[in-house]
Amino acid sequence: MSQTLGEKLRHAREERGISISEVAEQTRISALYIESIENDNYKPLPGGIFNKGFLKSYAKFIGVDEQEALSDYARIAAESEAISEPPLKVYRPEVLTDDNSSSSMAPTLIFAGIILALMTGGILFVLNYIQNRDTNTANSNPNVNNAVTNIANANSANPSVPVGNAPTITTSKFEFRAAGDEISLxxxxxxxxxxxxxxxxxxxxxxPKESIKFGYARSRSQSARLLINGKSIILPEMPENPRRNIIEFEINKDNLSTIWNEGRIVFQNAAVPANSNLNVPANLASNTPFPTATPTRPAATPRPSVAPPVNRPPANKPPPTMQPTIIAPRPTAKPSPN
Structure with a gap:
């Protein structure tokens, strides 16, 4: 009786006195796989080329012909596949045909063509109607187009004009810039x-949440810039009190709307001078108080001092002749009778 592949490999291993653990260590094959090969049980093995590689390494290590072992395994694999796989039943597709199909397709194709033509005509009609309506609207309203153009040009020429309502103090972002010189703020x-x-x-x-107050030197007024939510605000060039050197102003929830709409800081007690012919800049006329003019008296002009005249004799006149003065004797007092 001929031996199976597993029996041949086991007898060859035992004749050489090699244990399964030694074979597993030298060939890097699991001991479970080696026992399965010797028992002709190939189900635990991975299958395919892995089984052939295990058999080839095992046979080479114990001195069995590799090709003979592979041919025996191929015969065993073919037999096991023939037993395990049932015969495949071949199914042939059947095509059912109708002899009247060619005659029944004609009405269907005609109906589909009519539907397609109606849909195409409807789409073209809608597109033409929309195009004509837009053209008529543009031609009938030239004034509207001109007004829109003028508004767009005005907005582009005046980018600083505020759009929308004034912000609240809690939603405002104040940015103070130093344009020319550094500023101590x-x-x-x-x-x-x-x-x-x-x-x-x-x-x-x-x-800020409630209010904010700024203060800086009057000499830095030309370099000071203020932006509220990106909008530029014109700052005063003179302090509220002209005698001071510090420009101070406060922005709160009460005056923020006015400042936003006017685009400038306006002092509450600013006064305009009575003389309207003075050439005063607009920002100073509204922001800077003018001192009241006090009339002054002209200083008294000193009069030149006149020296007293000197009695000088005329050059052509002779000196006056001295005349003797006669002195009358005083009367003597008579004694009164007793």
């Missing part, structure tokens, strides 16, 4: 005062 945000030096070209941002 004192800012009181909600009552908390801080002083910082803003370099030329720099800026400082504030977000």
């Amino acid at each position: 004192t800012a009181a945000v909600d009552g908390k005062s801080t002083t910082q030096l803003i370099a030329a070209g720099g800026s400082a941002t504030f977000e």
